[in-house]
Structure formats: structure tokens, C-alpha cells
């Protein structure tokens with residue numbers, strides 16, 4: 001191992017790292033992937049995207065069952081939540097995909113090095129190296145039986161190096177996660193469904209968990225310091241989600257600054273100052289802290305490289321190159337890009353292609369789909385109306401409500417709308433914002449349209465099958481010209 005010089009070594013086996021590894025191997029590079037835990041997949045597979053969506057799916061089925069009689073299905077009178085089975089299903093999905101990743105590593109002849117990687121400094125004679133120790137190698141799997149050689153205290157050498165260490169949940173200052181004050185990790189392994197939950201932070205992670213626990217009957221309180229929930233979205237989307245959440249009985253408190261969390265025998269008393277400056281408090285069983293993610297750049301000896309961190313994040317250029325020659329960074333540790341699995345994965349593809357001397361295109365922040373899988377779902381891409389105006393565009397907006405879409409009626413999912421933000425001069429699509437059924441799937445058409453620089457007019461003449469939810473997009477684009485058919 002120590003004598004092999006890889007073309008590319010990647011530090012971190014999350015979606016950014018493993019995607020980069022696979023594409024680099026497909027392009028003929030000799031690749032090593034270093035991962036400190038015993039499982040590939042990172043936050044996304046084990047503590048993020050996949051487990052949350054499994055729980056959201058269970059919640060969606062549960063919500064449908066509540067209306068079974070109106071769909072013509074009798075006999076579903078008293079559905080009961082089996083929390084253990086719900087968690088087991090989530091774990092089975094994670095395990096299936098973990099094994100899938102192990103298979104893909106073998107298939108692509110990628111050397112997986114299990115252990116904690118630390119950088120040793122700039123390249124010597126064109127070779128970079130990473131010291132790998134087994135200090136936090138996970139337990140519970142027989143790696144040798146699975147065909148891996150457990151590597152301890154070794155050094156990985158490579159011509160190029162990719163940093164992909166990911167991120168950790170941020171905590172409120174002065175608090176540590178435990179079985180009452182939770183991050184995305186503890187909340188995914190709760191022994192039982194809590195009766196009440198305070199969610200601090202209303203980004204995608206916060207509102208998704210709020211949706212799940214509200215569906216299953218918990219009393220959910222959202223505490224958000226900013227003036228609106230899902231703050232990165234278009235203002236009208238925030239308003240609509242707040243309206244829908246209030247209808248569902250979720251207690252939303254914006255402009256609210258959490259002052260303290262006092263644990264007691266029944267859970268915790270959460271105190272905050274509300275938007276009007278008044279002191280408020282609420283007793284809850286559990287508190288979920290969802291106030292963002294911090295880059296994991298603190299324990300890999302990154303200071304040995306010529307990289308000036310930006311509040312812990314790694315600055316890169318458009319090709320994800322850092323200021324240290326031969327070293328790239330991708331995924332949640334990168335400064336200035338959204339912390340999303342698909343952003344990290346695409347950055348990994350860009351790096352692999354560049355490293356192999358092949359065609360690549362930079363990741364463009366204005367073409368990244370943002371998907372929030374709450375109920376109703378949110379899917380968005382490009383500029384919000386306010387951002388487009390700030391940039392000086394003469395903005396033309398089209399809006400179409402799902403109430404005019406026949407498939408939405410069939411799915412009993414009428415709430416929400418499509419909002420298209422375009423440039424009045426050339427009809428360029430600047431942004432699309434969807435809240436409603438399957439918004440996270442529907443947004444893909446809009447990402448492609450923006451990527452291919454389609455105009456509103458071109459989309460108005462693109463045939464959309466009937467009856468589908470995505471017909472709402474045809475109506476949304478037509479609404480820009482004041483000509484939706486179905487409203």
C-alpha cells in the first residue's frame with residue numbers, strides 16, 4: 001500500500017467522495033478512497049437524505065390512510081404506528097445502499113482505505129500523502145469477510161488529492177446533544193415517538209422533521225430566528241408553507257431567539273424571545289436543534305497545506321481547486337456552495353473529469369435544485385423574484401395553482417403553486433419555485449430548461465402529458481404571458 005502511488009486519493013466516503021472516486025475510476029484513474037467510519041455513504045446515506053426520506057414516506061402513507069374511506073377503501077379504521085418497524089425499514093434501506101456502495105467500489109476497482117486520514121503537507125516530488133490511522137474505525141462489521149483489508153496506520157500517496165470530509169450538525173453554544181437535546185443523528189434513533197417536539201431552525205432539515213413528527217401526532221413547535229421559515233426560498237413559498245403548516249397545527253414562531261433550554265424530568269423547558277420582544281416558553285419532550293452544518297475541517301491536519309480557511313470552509317475556484325497545488329475540495333466543506341448531496345456529487349464528477357484531462361463544466365450555483373421533502377414539498381431552482389429584481393432584471397412572473405391541475409385532484413393534493421420568474425426582455429427563465437405535490441420531482445424539468453437556456457416561449461410549446469402534475473409547469477410557463485389554460 002505505502003509504495004503505491006495513486007492518481008487520485010479522496011479523503012471522505014460521502015456522496016461527494018464516492019461519486020468522485022467512481023467517475024475517476026471509470027475514466028481510467030487509479031483511485032484510493034479513505035473513510036474513517038466502517039461504512040461508506042457519509043451523512044447523506046446514514047444520517048441525512050436517505051433516512052429522513054424513508055421516514056417522510058412512512059408519514060405520507062400514514063396521512064393517506066387517514067383519508068382511506070374517502071378513496072373508497074373501508075376497514076382502515078384504526079391504523080397504529082409501529083415506531084420500531086418504521087426505524088427498521090429506514091435501517092434496512094440504509095444497509096442495502098451501504099452494501100451497494102461496497103459493491104460499486106469493488107466493481108470499479110477502487111481501493112477503500114478504512115481509517116482516519118490526516119494530511120502531511122504540500123506535495124514532495126509531485127506526490128501528496130495522507131497518514132491514515134485506525135483510531136475511529138467503526139465496529140460491528142467483519143471487513144475481512146467482506147473482502148476488504150483493514151488498513152491501520154498506513155500512508156496513502158497520490159498525485160492528486162480530493163478533500164471531501166463533509167460536515168457536522170451545529171449545536172447551540174453551551175449545549176451538547178443527548179437524549180433530550182437532539183441533532184439529526186439522535187432524532188433518527190429515538191426509542192419512541194415523542195409526544196411533543198420543539199424544532200430550532202426552519203431550514204430544510206428542520207421543516208422536514210417537523211412534517212414527519214406532526215404527521216404522527218406530535219405537538220410540534222418551530223422556533224426560527226429569521227423573519228420567515230425556509231428562508232432561502234422565494235418569499236411566497238415561505239408564506240405558503242407557513243400557511244399549510246399552521247393548517248396542520250404546527251406552531252410557528254418566527255423572529256424568535258432561543259434563550260435557554262432547561263432539561264427536566266419530562267423533557268425540557270425551552271425559553272425564547274419572540275418577534276415582539278416578549279419572553280415565551282414551552283415545555284416539550286424533545287428538542288431538535290437544526291441550525292445548520294459546520295464543515296469537518298478541524299481534524300484532518302488541513303493546516304499543513306497552503307489553504308486559508310473561510311470560517312472553517314475551504315475556498316475553491318470554479319474547478320474545485322484549492323490554493324494548494326494538486327489539492328481539490330468538494331462537498332459540504334466547500335465555501336460558497338449549497339450543502340447538498342447532489343452539489344457535492346456533481347463537484348466530484350467535475351474534479352474526476354478534470355483530473356483525468358477530460359471535458360468538464362463548472363458547478364453553477366444558480367442551477368442547483370433545492371428540494372425540501374416536507375408536506376407540501378418544495379422544489380426550486382435559480383433566482384427568487386427578489387433576487388432577480390436585485391440583479392436589475394425586468395422581471396415577469398407567472399403563477400399557477402395546483403387547484404387547476406387534474407392529477408393533483410386525483411392525488412387529493414391541491415395545495416400549492418408553481419411560480420416562474422423570467423426576464424421580460426428575452427423571456428429567459430431565471431428561476432422556478434414550486435410548492436405542492438411531488439415538487440421535488442417536478443423541479444427537474446425546470447433545472448434542465450435552465451441548463452439548456454430554454455425560454456418561456458419554448459417551454460410553452462413543449463408538450464406535457466395529460467393528466468400529470470407536470471402539466472402545472474406548462475400552465476406556469478404560460479402564466480408568464482398571462483395565458484394559462486387551466487385557471
Ligand SMILES: Cc1cc2nc3c(=O)[nH]c(=O)nc-3n(C[C@H](O)[C@H](O)[C@H](O)COP(=O)(O)OP(=O)(O)OC[C@H]3O[C@@H](n4cnc5c(N)ncnc54)[C@H](O)[C@@H]3O)c2cc1C
Pocket residue numbers: 011012013014015016017034035036037040041042043044045047048049050052115116117118164165166167184205296299300330331332333339340341342343344371
Ligand atoms: C437531516 C439531513 C437531511 C438531508 N437531506 C438532504 C437531501 O434530501 N438532499 C440533499 O441533497 N442533501 C441533504 N442533506 C445534506 C447532505 O447530507 C450533505 O450535503 C452530504 O452528505 C454532503 O456530502 P459530503 O460527501 O460532502 O459529506 P458527508 O456526507 O458528510 O461525508 C463525509 C465523509 O467523510 C468522512 N471523513 C471525514 N473526515 C475524515 C477523515 N479525516 N478521514 C477519513 N474520513 C473522513 C466522514 O466519516 C464521512 O463519511 C441532508 C443533511 C441532513 C443532516
